[in-house]
Amino acid sequence: xxxxxxxxxxxxxxxxxxxxxxxxxxxxxxxxxxxxxxxxxxxxxxxxxxxxxxxxxxxxxxxxxxxxxxxxxxxxxxxxxxxxxxxxxxxxxxxxxxxxxxxxxxxxxxxxxxxxxxx
Numbered sequence: 540x541x542x543x544x545x546x547x548x549x550x551x552x553x554x555x556x557x558x559x560x561x562x563x564x565x566x567x568x569x570x571x572x573x574x575x576x577x578x579x580x581x582x583x584x585x586x587x588x589x590x591x592x593x594x595x596x597x598x599x600x601x602x603x604x605x606x607x608x609x610x611x612x613x614x615x616x617x618x619x620x621x622x623x624x625x626x627x628x629x630x631x632x633x634x635x636x637x638x639x640x641x642x643x644x645x646x647x648x649x650x651x652x653x654x655x656x657x658x
Contacts, residue, residue, distance in 0.1 A: 545580045546573035553582035586648045595650040605632050614646035634658035
């Protein structure tokens with residue numbers, strides 16, 4: 540019987556999905572070292588915590604008057620095609636050219652934050 544499976548790394552990050560037999564799911568987990576979890580879960584919304592699939596928490600990030608607040612230490616900040624790492628302090632942003640910029644903030648296990656700002 541075919542079932543849907545989600546496979547996670549040891550930290551709980553969803554790595555892949557499959558619809559397969561229980562035997563093939565066991566083989567996949569065995570060969571890859573991933574944790575098998577029955578069901579189809581979206582890696583943008585869920586992660587595996589203590590053996591249970593749970594919703595990712597949401598970061599409380601804000602951008603006001605050129606200041607990005609609430610970005611935890613170690614978070615990856617991507618502004619268009621440039622990537623930075625947060626030190627946990629407020630981040631003052633300034634842009635050379637006027638226009639819209641997309642800011643993505645990523646830190647596992649939190650849900651990806653995506654902001655569009657106009658400079």
